[in-house]
Structures are given as structure tokens and as C-alpha cells.
Amino acid sequence: MSGRVGIVGIGHTPFGRRSDATVQELAAEAFRAALADSGLDRGHMDAVVVGSVPEYHKQRSLPGVVQEYLGLTPKPTWLTEAACASGSAAIRTAWMSIKAGVHDVVAVIGCQKMTELETAEILALMGRVGEVQWESSFGSTFPGYYAMFARRHMHEYGTTREQLTAVAIKNHFYGARNPLAMFRKEITAEKANASEDVATPFHVFDCCANADGAACVILAAEPRARGLRKPPVWLSGMGCASDTMSVLRRPSLTGLGSAQAAAAQAYAMAGVDAKRVRVADVHDCFTIAEVLAYEDLGFCAKGEGGAFIAENRSYIGGSTPVNVDGGLKAKGHPIGATGVSMTTEIVKQLRGDAGERQVPDADVGLTHNVGGIGQYCFVQVLTRDE
């Protein structure tokens, strides 16, 4: 492999309902912010990779419309889709294009408008991300799958309803401190438990929300990445793995095989272990998903995820602060944008630019992004120079 790939610019729109902007306008908002952050010009971009799930938009061919809007034709562009992990898949292909020596500087834009369609249309589309022939055609949905994981985790390991709520409380605590988050309000256990049932054991506050938004990272090859406005943050470990489409074919419901495999790849490539991770952004589409992530990533032992949050170990000051940007739960989940958003947060942390949410001594960070119901997982280990 050739030299390292660094992140030299980040940009991020507020997440939430953005009826003021088209998807290409959101993309441009994040891209312009990332350009300014890097000090590079538009003309320095060798290619643009878009991470998005096209079918939520009236406009298809997003790379085309984004490329025109940014004035970057005829430069190369492509789109990657891996359900909710589409943004991380986009970063991965951009990273490979630079390591391959094909491109030197690449902008990755995760962008998604979830509010163009009616809720019923969104539900119909989301159902199709589950296995259609034997599962979703019989009524399985995302909340249903994850609720099943939660019930099984409770049964096998004694995880409690209160521990799940504690995840939501933590993420709202940090979301309240993130100016880009959709929900900027702290919540109490009472409020969470009084919220409407979704799928036992989940209430509304166990679930993340559909949102509009975009995030951008600009990647550059090692020599090019130095001497720009900010010191580069390196993509030091890149994992990518899959699991069966059919949840019924999995040996366990209390962990995601794709996450475990992707984490092992990323740790090995970066030459670090879970203990070395100072800050992480993980895919908390539902509260149980963050508990599974603690375990799948090795932040705690199997079955101890409930205790991990109950003991505040994923807060700043704990052993591994997780989702101190609010996570999907409070920041919102514009699906294609989420993976890129995660990376921008870890870059901020490793730069020491996270303000009141700053994790002390954050020199090694991690992102963990899950697509579908664990059909895909992408794990990144990010580092900075000493």
C-alpha cells in the first residue's frame, strides 16, 4: 500500500427538517464549509463521491445534480449505497481511490433529504431494506428487528429497560450541546418512559429520527494533506464487512457479525486495540444498537453493554466516550449523511475543536456505521500526528 490518506477539511449542515433547501443545496452547504475549513479551492478536487440512498429523493442521479450544482463537471463522480452506511461506504471508496494513486484530493459528500416523501412511503421503502422474500413481506420492520435484539439481550444478559433509557439520556445530553443536532434538549427517564410505545421494549425515545442534512469530508494523499489550514486526521484503520440479509440465518441476535469483523479489520490495520480508542461515534439507530456496539467494538465484554452505560463509562470522563455529538438519536439520522457526519465529529475531537463536548486527550478515534440490520458495517480508526 502507498502512503496515508488524511482528512483535511470537514463541513456539516444542521440536521433536522430542512424544507428551505434541496438535496443539492444541502450538499453544497456542507461542501463549501469543508472547502473553507481546508483552505483548498473547488478546482483542487479530483473527484466527488456521494453517499446517499437515492430513492428517498424525487431527484435521482444525485452525483450528477450535485456535480452540476458545485460546478465540478466534468470531474469524476460516483455514488455508493449501503443503506444507512452509505456515507461510510463513500469514504471507503474515496480512500481507496487515493491509496490507488488514481486521485489525490477527493471530496466525499453524504447527503439526504428524508422529508420529501410521506411517512408511509418512507416506511414502505425502509421495509425493503429487510429481506423481502421471507422477512419484511411478513411485516418485519427496523424497530421490530432491533426490538427483537433488545429482548434477546435482556433475556441472555439481564440488560434492563433503564439501561436502554440511559443511552437515550446520554445522547440527548450531548445533543443539547451540539449546535448541529436536530434535538437539542436533555431528557429525563420519566419523559422517555412516558413516550409512546413503538415496538416492545422501545418507546419513541429509543428510536432515532429521520432527518435532512449533509456532511462533507475532503480527503488527500499524505504529501498533499500536509501544510493546509488544519493538521490532517488520518484514516488509519478501515474495516468493512457484511452479514446475512436474512436475520433468521444469523447464529446470534445479540451482536452484529459485520461489526465484529469490520472492527477486527480496522484495529489490525491501525495497529491499535479497543482500549486505545479515546472517542467513538457509533450507529445508535435504536438504544440497543449502541449497547451492541459497545460489545461488538470491544469497549466492554459481551453482555456487559448495559452495565457500561449504567456506569456512565460512555460519557466524557468514562473509559470510552461514545456519541458525544448526540448520536443518531439526538443529532438526527439523514441516512446517507450519517457516516460522513460521524467522521466529521471524530475529526473535530482529534483536532481538539469540539468545544464543550471535547474529550480530553482524544488522539485515537473510531466511527462505526451500520447499514440495514447489520448487513453492512464500516469501522474507521482515525489518528492524528503526535
Next chain:
Amino acid sequence: MSGRVGIVGIGHTPFGRRSDATVQELAAEAFRAALADSGLDRGHMDAVVVGSVPEYHKQRSLPGVVQEYLGLTPKPTWLTEAACASGSAAIRTAWMSIKAGVHDVVAVIGCQKMTELETAEILALMGRVGEVQWESSFGSTFPGYYAMFARRHMHEYGTTREQLTAVAIKNHFYGARNPLAMFRKEITAEKANASEDVATPFHVFDCCANADGAACVILAAEPRARGLRKPPVWLSGMGCASDTMSVLRRPSLTGLGSAQAAAAQAYAMAGVDAKRVRVADVHDCFTIAEVLAYEDLGFCAKGEGGAFIAENRSYIGGSTPVNVDGGLKAKGHPIGATGVSMTTEIVKQLRGDAGERQVPDADVGLTHNVGGIGQYCFVQVLTRDE
């Protein structure tokens, strides 16, 4: 850049209406054929890349369902989408992953079922691949855009209706000789001209057909690519470029800027020029598209595409045989599969395995795949060892 990337296995389902198979079954059919062709085992695959436009299927998350069906979890997988060029985009990201040293052997599967949805649903989806805000919302469609290109080409260069028909006649001539083609019948000018009007000047026989199908290529890094069942065919030049989403913003309607830019990149990387290309597969979604391709790729001068086909120069025996597999026109166009299908045809030609459609002395080949209305174009130059 590191070493070369070779194609070591190819597989291809028949194209046409395949109500006998799900999309994952089509993918598996092509994959198994490519495995057998290469002599490799399933376990040798380091990753699988899927090229497809997901929204035409009831099942989303195609890489997940394909990966499960092939028994390749937890290996990495991702999907690329670039409208009708999705398959070529998939090959490009796989090529980069190998050049980057991330993977050694990667299977690329282009797969698409176009017949799961009703025609009206497909038309609604296809409209959204045009620019929605100012164009397709006012009724522009694929046949309409390309018909406009044809009319302008006729106006500027004197291209004739008969020359367009000649493209269809050639592609049906070769389709009749390709056992994998959807339409295996020669046609006459009389039959073509008597077919129903679609969008002036197009009749039905100026238009390719929606189809079901899959194709697979297995790529390997140079040391690994040698000593397998068949000699490798090298991906020697890889171009990728974009054009504006809005056709109204383009300076010319008689050529695709993305194709010209992608061709220039691919020729430069391979160190060849258009004259060196012995056989090409180009994106003939409509007859005029093949005429534009002759010119954009430099097989003839600007404006001479009509004469190029009229003089039989794109037949075997002519200066640059084009679409001797039948092209999209007669082979059928399962959109995500098309780019991979093109590559399999050129591999066959460079191996000397194309039977009665064999182009003599085919040592340099080219594929040209267009997404949308030229929003993307991918050009590959393929070579073999002497």
C-alpha cells in the same frame, strides 16, 4: 500506482425477461460462471462489488442479499450506482480497491431485474434520472432527450434517418449471433421504419429494451492474475467523467462532454489512441447514442458518425467494429448489468473466444458506458499480453 489489474473470470446470464429467477439468483448465475471460468474458488474472493440501480427491485440492499446468497458473508461488499453506468462504476471501484492494495481478488456483479415493476412505474422512475426541477417535471424523458440529440445532429451534420436505422440493423445482425442476447433476429430497414413512432425521429427499433440479467467479472492484482485458467485481460485505461445534470446547461447537444473527457483519460492512461482500438462496446441506448459514441471516442471525426455506420466501418472488417455482441439494442439493457456485460464481451474478444463474432487481431478493446443522459461516462481500455 502499483501493479496492473487483470480480469481473470467472466460470467453472463442470458438477457431478456427472466421471470424464473430473483435478482440474487441472476447474480449467482453470473458469479458461478465467472468462478468456473477463472478456476478460482468462492473463498478466494476478498470482496464483492455490486453494480445496480436498487429502486427497480422490490428487494433493496442488493449487496446484502447477494452476499448471503453467494455464501460470502462477512466479506466486504458495497454497491455503486451511476444510473445505466452502475456496472462500470462498480468495476472502477473494484479496480481501485486492488490498485490500493486493499484487496487482491474482487468479484464485480452487475445485476438488474427490470420486469418486477409495471411499465408505468419504470417510466416514473426513469424520468427522475433527468433533472427534476426544470426538465423532467415538464415532461422530458430519455427517448425525448436522445431524439433531440438526433434532430440536432441531423440539422448540424446532415445525419439521416437511414443512418440511424443502419445502427439498429448492425446491432440486430450481431445480436442474432449472440446466444446471450435478448433479440436474436436480424431486422431490415423496412421493418425498422414500419415500427411504431416513439419520439421523432425514433421508431421502436431505435430504442433498446428493458431486460433482466446479470454479468460478472473477477478482477485480480497482477501477480495473482497470472497462472489461472485463462490469460488475464488488463484494465489498462480507466476513464470516468461527469456532465451537467441539466441538459439545458450544455454547450452542445451533438456530443457528450463526459464521454469525451472519460475517453481522453482512458487513452492517456493506457498510452493508446482511438486508432489502436480493435473492438469496442458502446452505450447504444438509442441509435443516435452509438453515432455520438463513434465521434466522442474518436473513431471518426465530429459529424461523421452517420457516414461511419453507412460505410459499414463499425462492422467486423471495418476500421473499428462496435457492438458486435448486439449492443444494448439487441442484447437488451438490464441497466446495472450492462457495464459489466460490455467488459465480458471485450474480454471474450481479446481472448479470441468470441466465435463467429470474433474480431480478427483484437488485442486492444474499449468499453464506453453512459449513465443518465451523459451525466456520467466510464471508458475502459482493455489490453492483453502479446
